[in-house]
Amino acid sequence: MPRKYEFIEHTADLGFKVYGASPEKLFTHAAEAFFEALVALESVKERIERSIKVEADGLDNLMVRWLSELLYLYDTEMLVFKSFQVKRIEDNHLEANARGEVLDPARHEIKTGIKAVTYHKLYVKERRGGWEAQVILDI
Amino acid sequence: MPIDIEVKKLDDFRWLIPKKGKMRTEGLIYADEKMLAVIRKDASLEQVANVACLPGIVGRSMAMPDIHWGYGFPIGGVAAFDMEDGIVSPGGVGYDINCGVRLLRSDMDAADVKDQIPTLVGALFRNIPCGVGSRRKDLKLSAQEMDHVLVKGAGWAVSRGYGSQEDLEHIEERGCIAGGNPEHVSQRACTRGKDQLGTLGSGNHFVEVGYVEEVYDEAAARALSLHKGQFTVMVHTGSRGLGHQVCDDYIKMLLKASAKYKIDLPDKQLCCAPIASKESKQYLSAMACAANFAFCNRQLITHWVRETFQKVFQMGPRKLGLHLVYDVCHNIAKVETHEVDGKARKLCVHRKGATRAFPPHSPFIPEDYKEAGQPVLIPGDMGRYSYVLVGTETALKETFGSTCHGAGRMLSRRQAKKVAKGRSIIRELEDQGIYVRGAGKGTINEEISEAYKDVTDVVNVVHEAGIGKKVARLKPMGVIKG
Numbered sequence: 054m055p056r057k058y059e060f061i062e063h064t065a066d067l068g069f070k071v072y073g074a075s076p077e078k079l080f081t082h083a084a085e086a087f088f089e090a091l092v093a094l095e096s097v098k099e100r101i102e103r104s105i106k107v108e109a110d111g112l113d114n115l116m117v118r119w120l121s122e123l124l125y126l127y128d129t130e131m132l133v134f135k136s137f138q139v140k141r142i143e144d145n146h147l148e149a150n151a152r153g154e155v156l157d158p159a160r161h162e163i164k165t166g167i168k169a170v171t172y173h174k175l176y177v178k179e180r181r182g183g184w185e186a187q188v189i190l191d192i
Numbered sequence: 193m194p195i196d197i198e199v200k201k202l203d204d205f206r207w208l209i210p211k212k213g214k215m216r217t218e219g220l221i222y223a224d225e226k227m228l229a230v231i232r233k234d235a236s237l238e239q240v241a242n243v244a245c246l247p248g249i250v251g252r253s254m255a256m257p258d259i260h261w262g263y264g265f266p267i268g269g270v271a272a273f274d275m276e277d278g279i280v281s282p283g284g285v286g287y288d289i290n291c292g293v294r295l296l297r298s299d300m301d302a303a304d305v306k307d308q309i310p311t312l313v314g315a316l317f318r319n320i321p322c323g324v325g326s327r328r329k330d331l332k333l334s335a336q337e338m339d340h341v342l343v344k345g346a347g348w349a350v351s352r353g354y355g356s357q358e359d360l361e362h363i364e365e366r367g368c369i370a371g372g373n374p375e376h377v378s379q380r381a382c383t384r385g386k387d388q389l390g391t392l393g394s395g396n397h398f399v400e401v402g403y404v405e406e407v408y409d410e411a412a413a414r415a416l417s418l419h420k421g422q423f424t425v426m427v428h429t430g431s432r433g434l435g436h437q438v439c440d441d442y443i444k445m446l447l448k449a450s451a452k453y454k455i456d457l458p459d460k461q462l463c464c465a466p467i468a469s470k471e472s473k474q475y476l477s478a479m480a481c482a483a484n485f486a487f488c489n490r491q492l493i494t495h496w497v498r499e500t501f502q503k504v505f506q507m508g509p510r511k512l513g514l515h516l517v518y519d520v521c522h523n524i525a526k527v528e529t530h531e532v533d534g535k536a537r538k539l540c541v542h543r544k545g546a547t548r549a550f551p552p553h554s555p556f557i558p559e560d561y562k563e564a565g566q567p568v569l570i571p572g573d574m575g576r577y578s579y580v581l582v583g584t585e586t587a588l589k590e591t592f593g594s595t596c597h598g599a600g601r602m603l604s605r606r607q608a609k610k611v612a613k614g615r616s617i618i619r620e621l622e623d624q625g626i627y628v629r630g631a632g633k634g635t636i637n638e639e640i641s642e643a644y645k646d647v648t649d650v651v652n653v654v655h656e657a658g659i660g661k662k663v664a665r666l667k668p669m670g671v672i673k674g
Contacts, residue, residue, distance in 0.1 A: 062604040064234060064260050114447070121440060128384050128433045163323070163632055165605065166394030166674065168436045169287045172443060173263030173461040189263060191287045191436075192395065192605065 058086035061187075067165060068174070068189035076112060077139040079177070079184040080119055080147060084137040087120050087170075088153075090190065091127070093162040097135040099152040108146045112177040116186055119147055120170040127167075131156040165192050197237040199228065205657040209237060209253075214456070215244040220252040222596075222657050227257055227649060230602070239266040242458040246271070247466070248278025250532055250539055254591055256546050257653040258600035258645065262286070264461030267545035270594040272530065273467065275538045279455065280472040281464035282442040282479070284542035286523040289438060289479055290486035291430030293520055293569040294363070295580065295666075296494065297416075298501075299513030300423040302403030302669065305505070306625075309401065312504045313627045313670035316399055319500045320493055322392035322674040323631020331390050331492070338382055339374040341389065345484030346519075349491035355516075359491065361558050363519040364548060367487040369526075372480030377434070378441050381478075385434025385485060390492040394635060394674035397429040398574065399497060405577065405667035412582050412663040415564035416517055424666055425514065426578060427493050428571055430523065431486035438482040442475040467540055476525070476540075483524060490519060517580075518558075518567035520547050522597040530592050541592045549583030549595040549660050557583075568660055572599050572647030574628060574639055574673070575621055578666045579651045586658035595660035599647040605638040612637035630673035639673060 058071040069086040073079030088094060107122050109115040126132045134153030141148045156163075168191040177186040199221070200208045207228060209219030219240040223231060231237065236259050243265055244253035250272045259268030264283035273279055305312070321328050333341065341348045346367025349355055360366045374382075392399065404422045407413045418424075431438075449465035449472075450457055457463060465471040498514050505512065525542045532539075550557050550566040557566040565582035572578045587593050603611065617636050621628050630636040654660035 060606075062606055064601045064604050066261075066263065067605065114444075125380060125384065125437075158323075162634070163394075164634055168395075169440050171263040171287075171461055172447065172463070173459065175460060191263060 057082040060090070066189055067192050068187065071186045071188070073184045076142045076184055079186055080116065080139045080142060080149070081137045083116060083120060083186060083188060084123060084134065084151065087123060088134055090165055091167055092133050092164060094135050096161050097133050098154050099136055100154040101132065102150055102152045103132065105149050105151055106147065110145055113175050115142070115145060115147055116177050116188060117170050117172060117175065120188065123151065124167060124170060133161060167192055197241060199237065205653050209241055214458070215241055217244050217249050218252050219244050219255070221255045221259065222653055222659065223257045224653055227653065231259055234261040236261045236266040239264070240269065242462060243269060243271050245458055246273070246279055246281070246462065246464060247455060248274040250274050250278070250537065251592065256594070256596040257650045258545065258596045258598055260600045262544065264459050265542070265544045268596065268600065269544050270542065270546045270591055272539040272541045272592045275467050275527070275540060278467050278540060279464035280467050280475055280525060280540055281462060281542065282439050282446060282475055283461045283463065284544055285439070285479060285525050286544045287436045287439045288430040288523055289435035290483035290521045291523045292486060292490065293426060293428045293522070293571055294490050294494065295517040295567070295569050296425040296497065296514045297418055297517050298423045298425070299511065301421045302423045303421060305423055308504060309670045310627050312401060312500070313629050313672060315500045315504050316497065317629040317672045319496050320392055320399060320672065321390065322672055323394055327387045328390040333386055333389065338386060341488045342374045342377060342481035342484055343372050344368055345487035346491040349488050349495070354495040355491050359494070359516045362516040363487060364521055367491065367519070369480040369483045371477055372484055373477045374481055376474045376478040377438060377481045381434050381437035381441060384437045385432055388432035388434065389485065389489055390496070391432065392429050392493065392674050393432050394631065396639060397674050399493065399672045400426045400574065400668050401670045402426070402666045402668040404664050406665040408662040408664060412564040412661070415561055416567055416580065416663065417515070418517070418580065418664050425497055426569070426571060426666070427490050427497065429489055429493065431482040432489065434485050435482040438478045442478060445471055446475065479525060483521065487519070518569065520569050522547050528592065539592065541594070543594055545597050546594045547597045548593055549581070549587040550593045551583050551585045551588050554583070565661070568595055570596060570598060570647060570651055573641045573644040574668055574671045575624065575626060575641035576647065577668070579647060579662060580664040580666065581651065581654070581660040582663055584658055584661055587660060591659050595654045596650050599644040599650060601643055602645050603643040608638045608640055608643035609634065611642050612640050626668050627670040628673065635673050
């Protein structure tokens, strides 16, 4: 099983490198890494499904918008997601489904408060027949 | 690996990064030799050099001794830009717009309240929402009221009975940055912020009770009505999700603007636009709104601190005397007039993890601090101490009236958790007489003293360099954390 993502650390921030065989897989794994940083995922159940659409110029900006949308849903509706299906990425559009539930502080252990998904050292690129991206979060 | 940046020693506390490549000016680092060795380990000096490449920068690209790696601009960075040729950058302010600190003094002595600290900390923890997703259930704002908050800042809170006119006199900019137009704040930002007004948030934000442990400058301390042994309260928080969203929205907009105005960016996160452009004007307006939200947030939390004190100590407000000493921003861009080469120039000063430090007799500081200078509040980590400083003439001349803002992290949050593993940090602090309550165990472990530089080292550098003057040191007795 090839690795999906790995966390990289800086003193005041947290980031990850993410890998995938296709852009869809790459964006799926990025969302998984994002929530892995945020909450103890084993405690999250798949009770709610949301369909999400975002758009941006270029895959790197699209990555920031995708993760920012998940952060927005978390911050405003307290939704924590654990499984993702990125259905389509084309012409600067992304369509996906995300499954999870409403945060329950009694059951869910929050690992990190995330303020934003940054553009710092951001990249999305095709590499050795697969895809790779780097994202840094402001925490 | 960080690029090796050439640094020249000017004196024991000043280091110069000479102009090289695309840099339009020099970099200037305030640090001692030992600190500089630590600073060199991350890429923050490269970031100081990157900021020096931005159009219209006036003076040097500066870094305070608590500098550490940020996204784009370093944290602990100060840079000023010309109002005509210069730029504005949301990354030069940061995501937590107007994150800041305020200090309250009481008429009680720490010795008299020592036994009640655990009760007080418990009551503060119940009365002030903190932690991820915290909400204030009894404060619901209509869209119209939210607009008032964004325009009026702490003034809105005071008009609603949360505080007094005297409070407003003791806040940077009197708790309101002018020029905020709510039309420039997105619906998403308002949605993220509306339930978060009056909440502390997570991470390094806190409410801390403590006392004046040491006084360094009797006259200045007297002007600030501080004395040894006095019981105090510090509040550290910012603009919550609203500010984060404003920053995110405008980075998106200014990335496009940077291309439109053909600004060569060493890093995307430095995206910016000419100050005179439509995009910059909108950002400055939205930033003012977010800053006002943060001022209002700290004002509301102050109200609940006072309310909690009254309940726990069974005393009226007059006897408690919880007066606001001062409230400072440490993530902000401000239009200010500074003397450059003998001429007064209007500049846009970006302070990201840096504090304004105006000298005595500045027209921008409260009347009662005229002789002492503007109070500067420097929080340390929860196990050690914090400092009260005042601004100086040297700061005004050298750093556009700016100084440091805190201790600065030394360990990443994960490293800190590793260091804390198997230990009861709460118990260890209790043994030192510091009672801590946190929304999550994780936060407390991430915030252990070992994760931070010793704030004394940071403060000593700014004091010795003359860009801040030590007045007093505060010792924590109780902390609530997000």
